[in-house]
Amino acid sequence: xxxxxxxxxxxxxxxxxxxxxxxxxxxxxxxxxxxxxxxxxxxxxxxxxxxxxxxxxxxxxxxxxxxxxxxxxxxxxxxxxxxxxxxxxxxxxxxxxxxxxxxxxxxxxxxxxxxxxxxxxxxxxxxxxxxxxxxxxxxxxxxxxxxxxxxxxxxxxxxxxxxxxxxxxxxxxxxxxxxxxxxxxxxxxxxxxxxxxxxxxxxxxxxxxxxxxxxxxxxxxxxxxxxxxxxxxxxxxxxxxxxxxxxxxxxxxxxxxxxxxxxxxxxxxxxxxxxxxxxxxxxxxxxxxxxxxxxxxxxxxxxxxxxxxxxxxxxxxxxxxxxxxxxxxxxxxxxxxxxxxxxxxxxxxxxxxxxxxxxxxxxxxxxxxxxxxxxxxxxxxxxxxxxxxxxxxxxxxxxxxxxxxxxxxxxxxxxxxxxxxxxxxxxxxxxxxxxxxxxxxxxxxxxxxxxxxxxxxxxxxxxxxxxxxxxxxxxxxxxxxxxxxxxxxxxxxxxxxxxxxxxxxxxxxxxxxxxxxxxxxxxxxxxxxxxxxxxxxxxxxxxxxxxxxxxxxxxxxxxxxxxxxxxxxxxxxxxxxxxxxxxxxxxxxxxxxxxxxxxxxxxxxxxxxxxxxxxxxxxxxxxxxxxxxxxxxxxxxxxxxxxxxxxxxxxxxxxxxxxxxxxxxxxxxxxxxxxxxxxxxxxxxxxxxxxxxxxxxxxxxxxxxxxxxxxxxxxxxxxxxxxxxxxxxxxxxxxxxxxxxxxxxxxxxxxxxxxxxxxxxxxxxxxxxxxxxxxxxxxxxxxxxxxxxxxxxxxxxxxxxxxxxxxxxxxxxxxxxxxxxxxxxxxxxxxxxxxxxxxxxxxxxxxxxxxxxxxxxxxxxxxxxxxxxxxxxxxxxxxxxxxxxxxxxxxxxxxxxxxxxxxxxxxxxxxxxxxxxxxxxx
Amino acid sequence: xxxxxxxxxxxxxxxxxxxxxxxxxxxxxxxxxxxxxxxxxxxxxxxxxxxxxxxxxxxxxxxxxxxxx
Numbered sequence: 001x002x003x004x005x006x007x008x009x010x011x012x013x014x015x016x017x018x019x020x021x022x023x024x025x026x027x028x029x030x031x032x033x034x035x036x037x038x039x040x041x042x043x044x045x046x047x048x049x050x051x052x053x054x055x056x057x058x059x060x061x062x063x064x065x066x067x068x069x070x071x072x073x074x075x076x077x078x079x080x081x082x083x084x085x086x087x088x089x090x091x092x093x094x095x096x097x098x099x100x101x102x103x104x105x106x107x108x109x110x111x112x113x114x115x116x117x118x119x120x121x122x123x124x125x126x127x128x129x130x131x132x133x134x135x136x137x138x139x140x141x142x143x144x145x146x147x148x149x150x151x152x153x154x155x156x157x158x159x160x161x162x163x164x165x166x167x168x169x170x171x172x173x174x175x176x177x178x179x180x181x182x183x184x185x186x187x188x189x190x191x192x193x194x195x196x197x198x199x200x201x202x203x204x205x206x207x208x209x210x211x212x213x214x215x216x217x218x219x220x221x222x223x224x225x226x227x228x229x230x231x232x233x234x235x236x237x238x239x240x241x242x243x244x245x246x247x248x249x250x251x252x253x254x255x256x257x258x259x260x261x262x263x264x265x266x267x268x269x270x271x272x273x274x275x276x277x278x279x280x281x282x283x284x285x286x287x288x289x290x291x292x293x294x295x296x297x298x299x300x301x302x303x304x305x306x307x308x309x310x311x312x313x314x315x316x317x318x319x320x321x322x323x324x325x326x327x328x329x330x331x332x333x334x335x336x337x338x339x340x341x342x343x344x345x346x347x348x349x350x351x352x353x354x355x356x357x358x359x360x361x362x363x364x365x366x367x368x369x370x371x372x373x374x375x376x377x378x379x380x381x382x383x384x385x386x387x388x389x390x391x392x393x394x395x396x397x398x399x400x401x402x403x404x405x406x407x408x409x410x411x412x413x414x415x416x417x418x419x420x421x422x423x424x425x426x427x428x429x430x431x432x433x434x435x436x437x438x439x440x441x442x443x444x445x446x447x448x449x450x451x452x453x454x455x456x457x458x459x460x461x462x463x464x465x466x467x468x469x470x471x472x473x474x475x476x477x478x479x480x481x482x483x484x485x486x487x488x489x490x491x492x493x494x495x496x497x498x499x500x501x502x503x504x505x506x507x508x509x510x511x512x513x514x515x516x517x518x519x520x521x522x523x524x525x526x527x528x529x530x531x532x533x534x535x536x537x538x539x540x541x542x543x544x545x546x547x548x549x550x551x552x553x554x555x556x557x558x559x560x561x562x563x564x565x566x567x568x569x570x571x572x573x574x575x576x577x578x579x580x581x582x583x584x585x586x587x588x589x590x591x592x593x594x595x596x597x598x599x600x601x602x603x604x605x606x607x608x609x610x611x612x613x614x615x616x617x618x619x620x621x622x623x624x625x626x627x628x629x630x631x632x633x634x635x636x637x638x639x640x641x642x643x644x645x646x647x648x649x650x651x652x653x654x655x656x657x658x659x660x661x662x663x664x665x666x667x668x669x670x671x672x673x674x675x676x677x678x679x680x681x682x683x684x685x686x687x688x689x690x691x692x693x694x695x696x697x698x699x700x701x702x703x704x705x706x707x708x709x710x711x712x713x714x715x716x717x718x719x720x721x722x723x724x725x726x727x728x729x730x731x732x733x734x735x736x737x738x739x740x741x742x743x744x745x746x747x748x749x750x751x752x753x754x755x756x757x758x759x760x761x762x763x764x765x766x767x768x769x770x771x772x773x774x775x776x777x778x779x780x781x782x783x784x785x786x787x788x789x790x791x792x793x794x795x796x797x798x799x800x801x802x803x804x805x806x807x808x809x810x811x812x813x814x815x816x817x818x819x820x821x822x823x824x825x826x827x828x829x830x831x832x833x834x835x836x837x838x839x840x841x842x843x844x845x846x847x848x849x850x851x852x853x854x855x856x857x858x859x860x861x862x863x864x865x866x867x868x869x870x871x872x873x874x875x876x877x878x879x880x881x882x883x884x885x886x887x888x889x890x891x892x893x894x895x896x897x898x899x900x901x902x903x904x905x906x907x908x909x910x911x912x913x914x915x916x917x918x919x920x921x922x
Numbered sequence: 923x924x925x926x927x928x929x930x931x932x933x934x935x936x937x938x939x940x941x942x943x944x945x946x947x948x949x950x951x952x953x954x955x956x957x958x959x960x961x962x963x964x965x966x967x968x969x970x971x972x973x974x975x976x977x978x979x980x981x982x983x984x985x986x987x988x989x990x991x
Contacts, residue, residue, distance in 0.1 A: 029951075031951075031953070060948055060951045060952055061948070065951075148952070440947045440950075441964070442939070442943065442944055442947055443947075466947075466962065466964075468950065469946070469947040469949075469950030469951065470946050470947065470949075470950055470962055471958075473950035473951070473953055474949055474950050474953070474954060474955055474956055474958075475955065475956075475957075475958040476953070476955065477955060478958055481958040481959075482958055484958075485958045485961075488961060489961075492961070492963070850966065868969075870969075891966050891967075892966055892967035892969045892970060893965070893966055893967055893969055893970030894967065894969030894970065896970060896972065897969060897970055897971055897972040897973075906966070906970060908966075909965060909966050909970060911972065911974070914963065914965070914970075914972075914975055915974075915975070915978055917963050918934065918963070918975060918978045918979050918982055919978075919982065921934060921961050921963075921979070921982055921984070922932060922982055922983050922984065
């Protein structure tokens with residue numbers, strides 16, 4: 001993207017496409033070009049640890065899987081000689097004359113997700129990253145451990161490619177440091193990735209790797225991260241609280257680390273390898289782009305956003321997501337991506353679908369009852385298959401198989417002209433089943449299924465024989481055996497396809513109304529965004545008032561006042577004609593499924609039934625009520641929410657507090673709640689700064705286990721230290737003690753540096769109390785969604801589907817998912833709306849034909865299938881027998897395997913289909 | 923198979939479409955080489971894997987069954 005002109009709703013974006021020198025419409029990713037390319041260059045995908053060619057595909061899973069030429073390294077492009085790839089390419093895709101093109105794109109909103117740049121640790125002279133071969137960055141370590149990396153996942157060190165027995169990880173390289181680099185922030189992700197690398201390296205090691213992580217504060221604040229940390233400790237990963245000042249290389253290229261222990265002793269230890277856990281920074285190119293586009297950055301160079309609009313830049317209509325707007329991990333980046341999509345689509349919702357085109361598909365002919373007439377198309381894939389497999393022999397063999405009516409060998413079965421011809425042949429020969437022996441169904445099945453549809457055949461009357469990816473490419477040295485295998489694969493596919501039946505794709509109407517459960521920050525934002533996109537929304541709140549926990553919050557980490565914002569939100573919700581707020585109401589019952597839910601609410605006016613197509617669960621969490629530290633026995637001992645409320649209503653006058661002590665991890669990171677509550681460290685620092693601001697002489701002590709002021713919250717921690725707030729670390733086995741001594745409140749804590757107890761007199765003891773879930777199993781059961789052992793709602797995938805449930809049409813946002821700061825709750829609410837709109841915006845949904853069905857004559861109603869179904873798609877009918885809800889079934893077939901009487905079966909993968917393949921195998 | 927030839931086991935592999943079958947494709951993209959005496963059957967999920975399939979494969983004469991997902 002070179003430039004954006006115009007304004008919100010009507011931008012012109014200038015897009016520059018760099019020349020690729022390979023025509024992507026012709027490239028079939030066969031890879032014939034690469035072996036003959038003479039230019040070997042450093043492979044940036046593997047962080048320069050190995051070589052690639054000048055014509056290459058960046059990595060095996062690249063989308064689109066098309067090759068490209070590196071113009072700086074290509075001999076033809078730089079010197080005018082060579083041209084090997086052009087000679088090798090079977091489809092004529094190489095174009096050395098390719099030129100840069102520029103085009104203008106008209107859009108209404110823009111989302112920038114330019115990401116981050118890993119910090120270059122060369123600046124740390126004491127670590128000699130550029131000089132010592134066995135000092136690597138964490139990203140290099142990722143590649144070393146990866147199966148697609150330079151050593152195929154074998155744990156070796158770069159200097160001698162031998163397996164290391166001891167590896168050290170050094171944390172905070174390029175983070176929390178203003179001396180070597182100007183990065184006062186925490187990069188958020190390095191503690192977790194270092195633990196992950198240590199655990200995986202131990203798994204890959206043959207000799208019981210000794211892994212040690214040198215850190216300052218262990219920041220495992222995300223969902224299930226603390227458990228991962230504890231498991232790593234149990235598996236033997238060593239955690240040493242120290243910042244390393246020197247690395248010295250030994251004669252055998254091992255590395256000696258000098259460090260100081262917590263009690264001040266100097267120590268040395270030799271490691272075979274050192275991994276630098278380098279942080280995140282904004283690339284210079286992103287800074288320049290932001291400046292050109294008029295997008296405001298913070299002092300840290302990350303894009304400035306507010307807690308209340310976490311994905312909006314200062315320029316209207318331009319949104320951001322991911323690490324460009326602050327260091328963050330994958331789950332939050334994915335949340336923000338959906339949130340940005342929601343924000344970007346919000347104001348454009350009137351135009352939704354206006355550019356969409358509907359494809360006309362001819363009515364499929366009914367082939368039921370006909371004798372199978374199978375057509376087999378054997379692909380040469382240029383020379384990809386044909387150079388190894390004798391495709392002519394395979395085609396001849398196919399003619400001998402039962403029910404085969406027609407066989408043809410194609411140069412490229414996927415090319416447009418072959419597709420047209422194939423459709424013609426199906427019609428002319430009256431074929432009613434098709435087998436294509438070619439690449440792989442994972443990439444090409446949809447294409448061939450379209451051809452079937454174009455020829456008037458049901459698309460499920462099709463199967464592929466994988467004779468390229470799983471045959472010619474992997475048995476290239478054994479052409480005869482590969483040919484025999486191709487015949488076997490074709491025989492198996494023909495045996496299966498002859499049994500296949502046409503399948504129906506059920507269409508479901510979708511009720512374009514939404515329900516949001518919970519009227520806190522997440523719930524209100526979700527309701528407003530849904531209404532903003534034009535959807536009728538029912539907001540259900542069990543209290544008589546909207547606002548939830550945020551009613552007790554004073555400020556956000558960025559210092560914005562929460563109450564005026566909350567009042568504004570509540571008013572907008574109440575004023576919005578598309579939102580019905582059901583206050584003082586609870587969910588009594590939920591029936592139905594994606595697109596068509598029927599929910600019974602119990603409220604002040606009795607029971608009402610609401611129909612809706614999707615639901616967002618945003619029921620929040622609650623503050624843990626401590627039993628420790630004299631809480632409830634002395635009014636001077638308060639939780640965070642109590643302190644905030646008292647500061648706001650004037651009961652607590654910050655000017656009159658002369659000594660305050662905050663105790664962290666009250667109820668968090670304990671055996672009964674083995675998780676970090678994520679927000680409490682920052683909250684204590686905010687309160688401490690508030691006290692210092694109103695009374696600079698106030699003595700404020702924060703007693704902590706690890707300060708987890710992640711990301712840019714680290715700046716608050718830094719400011720607090722600069723203003724004289726004292727931080728004393730405690731050990732979980734030696735917790736602080738709060739006692740009453742006459743009228744005085746005394747806090748005793750063991751100082752680990754002095755090795756002595758500190759006694760602090762306090763006017764106020766703030767308890768950083770945990771956030772706990774509502775553990776609402778009834779709601780979870782009603783919507784058929786899971787909760788984890790701590791009571792948090794469990795997402796479909798922790799990294800990639802952070803607001804979805806495995807159950808379609810139900811989404812989540814806010815504290816119901818896990819403790820999180822306000823801006824993340826807002827982002828999650830927007831993300832959940834974005835995901836919900838994918839359902840609500842379609843008038844009807846087409847479901848896959850590959851679903852389970854029950855032969856009720858064989859069903860005894862034992863209940864095994866509906867117990868094992870991961871999607872809750874099977875229920876009992878009024879006769880007590882199993883019945884499949886096709887709207888919920890994902891076609892996994894678990895029910896089929898579980899049934900002892902063989903009542904369930906899976907369309908497209910019936911027991912008979914698979915048995916036919918097994919029978920045809922040898 | 924002749925009795926004199928070196929024993930070459932026939933292996934039936936039942937691979938989940940979403941992971942192991944994809945991995946087998948990726949092995950091809952990466953041009954990894956392995957012996958051809960393995961026959962892959964694609965299943966939608968290892969949850970679909972029925973003990974009957976394993977028994978049927980052995981009855982058919984395979985020497986080993988690999989279920990992966």
